[in-house]
Amino acid sequence: MSPGFTQTDFLSIMPEMLIFGMGLVVLLFDLFGQGRSTRNLAYLTLLTLGAAGYLDVMLLGQFLPGFGGSVIADDFSIAFELVFLVVCALTVLISIRYLEDRGLNHGEYYALLLFATGGMMVMASGRDLLMIFIGLEILSISSYILCGFLQQDRRSNESALKYFLLGAFATGFLLYGIMLIYGATGSIALQDIRAALADPATFQNPYIWMGLGMLLVGWSFKIALVPFHMWTPDVYEGAPTAVTAFLSTGPKAACFAALVRILFEALAATRAEWQQVFWVLAALTMTVGNVLALHQDNIKRMLAYSSISHAGYILVALVAGGEEALAGVIFYALAYTLMNTGAFAVLILSSAGDRERVNFSDYAGFGYLEPALGAAMFVFMLSLAGIPLTAGFAGKFQIFKAVVGQGYIWLAVIGVLNSVVSIYYYLRISVVMYMQPATGDSISTRPPGSVPLYVAIVGSLAGVLYLGIFPGGWLEMSLHSVSRIITGG
């Protein structure tokens, strides 16, 4: 690496620098603005995210390797970064009320969210194994703290500790895998690894296979694929609800971004092998995730479990490979973010004030008490279940279409069957909302300050319907951004 950095180097990581820098600014503001409302910090965070989004859009269509090729700003990283920014923005919007209700007006919450988001962005734009690993660690450590943010709550502490212990365990696997691959190929840059694997001698080196196995274990843990998912119920349940919404969308998308880059840019030669592994893991993940979600009476837990099976659907796309399928990964990442966070937002809003609503039975007659909120929830559930005219359908359709096109009929059948099963528990809430007599009251007390939640709900709803009715635009962009990944250029 040359000692002098060029302008391109900095240009390529401009959005990331902005996010990290502003994270520090938020911390400082919090320090000197003791006692004042943290609402302003939340708005500052949103502003930062908007600015980063603007920078990302400016970088669209570019191909800017920076810092000796260890990071890159290309359409693939930008597409994912936009998803992360949406995830983070929605999380901020749904957190404000949640934190205020619990008297947790600590500004570092938003700083941590920014750091986590920056970590995810580094994962998507990293082009060597260590850079991706650093991004992942920034994300993970921020997430551990966010999980334990309810300091007085035992479950929240338990959540953070478990996430940390098992995360460290998985990190070990990951780092070990990186080391083995480096040992066999002599490089950590994705392009060089790809080149090295063209040599048959390197390709047959057992270190490659051990390294690949270790990497797969590590990523499977981070994405919570079955059977590496066991930490999720405890972590998701204990974490603050807003953080659960964040964890089930953003980090998973980031891991998929990194995984796609590593597998298709560096390890494409070993595709036949990991394809087989993922086939099995995808089938397991979709099915077990669904079975676990099926019997939940608590909606937060139901959403958390079902996020496992949604990761399974995305994994199906990785099995298929190909431009269509990988575009499906990006498409689904955004679709899932919108519908899942939207549903969490309704949960948080209706649990605000004096009455906690987290169980199915709390929503009896909700559709009549709160027609607009009920309808929004209904649409989110339809989307999660994959009913046409919603983002969820468009995403699943894109993925399963590609999978069938590649000849993995049985995997598609398992996926579609699982979607059918999921209709049961997603629409169960609609049944409760519209077909059972109301027992509670409408959200009678609307303390000021729910506006960000409404913004989150309306925004997600608009997104879900837009992607469902006009999937063309985002799909086009997804397709465009993966084309270079496939060809390895």
Added chain:
Amino acid sequence: MNEYLWLIPALPLLGFVLNGLVAPRFGKGFVKVVGPGVVGLSFALSIAAFCEMLQAPGQSITQHAFTWLESGGLYVPIAFVVDRLSGLYILIVTGVGFLIHIYSVGYMGDDDEYAFWRFFAYLNLFLFFMLLLVLGSSFLLLFVGWEGVGLCSYLLIGYYFDKDSAATAAKKAFVVNRIGDFGFIVATLLIFMNFGTLEFAEVNARAPGVLAAGGGLVTAITLLLFLGATGKSAQIPLYVWLPDAMEGPTPVSALIHAATMVTAGLYLVARMSGLFVLAPTTMAVVAIIGAATAFFAATIGMAQYDIKRVLAYSTVSQLGYMFMAMGVGAFMAGIFHVMTHAFFKALLFLGSGSVIHAMHHEQDMRRMGGLLKHMPITGYTYIIGALAIGGVPLFTAGFFSKDEILWQSFASPAGHPLLWAVGAVTALMTAFYMFRTVALTFFGESRVDKHTAEHLHESPWTMTLPLSVLAVLSIVGGWIGIPHVLGHGVGIGNALEHYFEGFFAKVPAEVAHHEASTELLLMGLTSVLALGCMYGAYVLFSRNLARAEALKKALSPLQKLLEKKYFIDELYEWVVIKPVYYTSKLLLWRLVDVRIIDGMVNGVGNGVRHVGGALRIIHNGVIENYAVGIAVGAALIFYFLVY
């Protein structure tokens, strides 16, 4: 400049969203403005679109909204087309719909707030789906609209869902329509298999090349489409739901079950005229079913006492008329009658609604009589409607469209004197039973009970205004289709014929030549007889009720048969419903479902529960177990990588 077409259906959808979601916060006044308002705007846009379409090359404008799906051989664009057929339809749907929305403000005014916004939300939603059905460029969009209007019809028939009969009627309408929908779906699949597209324009254009004329395939497709049409448009054998649908509020009967939704079947046949003319067998079936339904329903209508039921059977009968026209290849005559019928039947229903409103929901004509002096506007507009449907010659809309159908059924190459005869007799019966309702309701001695009589009043302006507008339309609406034999002499052309010039496919046959004198003779004959029937009914049921009773006694068995609607409902009950019910209960439910399927499902369920239990044991929160899980997974991955 046709990017606004999407707004025509979207505005009622917006109304649905506003009324359904936001209205509870703003109350009735909000709904009163938004409900009719969005439809009025939609009507204005429809007029604009109609005018633009007339100027456009080929009299057709299309808005390609977006591509919804594109996958392999499946290409699903969402596009809206206004051509001469759909242009006329959107004018009817939004225009009559607008009037009925205004009327509903008055008619439903007494309902409580919750019911009020629900009503307008459903009504707006109905218009959205109806406009989607008509404007859609392909079978897929038409199908979305088709199912959507069915859903709204179900919701609105069962609007008073705490009333058992309403809930049952709604269910009946839904189930019977599903039978028709089955035909529609299969036909759509067959068309897609053979044409590779679902776009109307392409299917119609390529039909002669793809399907052999008179072949089995085209006959099957068109018969299946017609099965769908018989469900939605209430023809034999699927008409049974429509009379029961009168359980819904009267504006609903007027809008959905008279003016718009029930003509969707006719729209489908007219839209696919290119396919239907290739299948002479189907055309004959359409004509015969239409004629039979027209006759059959008219006979039942003669012996009913519930004013809305008479109108319902009359609607079934008139729809049969329209199908008869299409069956003989006179698509234009059929659409002409769709239009005029929309005017006068909506008028009659709304008039009856006005009466029912004043009578505190009394619908039995035996307890009415002499109402003209209490509600003059309702009375006179209703009489105009009855004159129109009865076909009073030379000035009512019904005369021109009905005469066109009768003449075509006689003179068209696919026509037959027998069809004409059935149609003519039906016309006479129609004139008779309509004036029976006029006489029983508005003339003669008052049979209204004392309490109700004290409160008799004319309806508010929101109700009488739509009545008046529709009354005018029921007269002038027919003047666009004055037959040559009448208009030529005085220099009036047939505007409608000119409008539809070359739009519909023609039955391939030589056109037989008929003397103008024949047409005039038949026209005169039916007209004079119809006038006679009207007068006879009027005299009999206004001043000579005793004689009417005597006549009823003399015809006792026949009268009973008609009053009980030929026992068709009972027949269906015993032949179809009971066997299906018991088969499903005893065989499918008790044996197949409970024993076999439930056994399997419970087995799987128990299995899953056991697995779930096992999973729960593993998910016990002990972190060492989780680490073991990771180790097992790692082993699994390495196993796969090695082998």
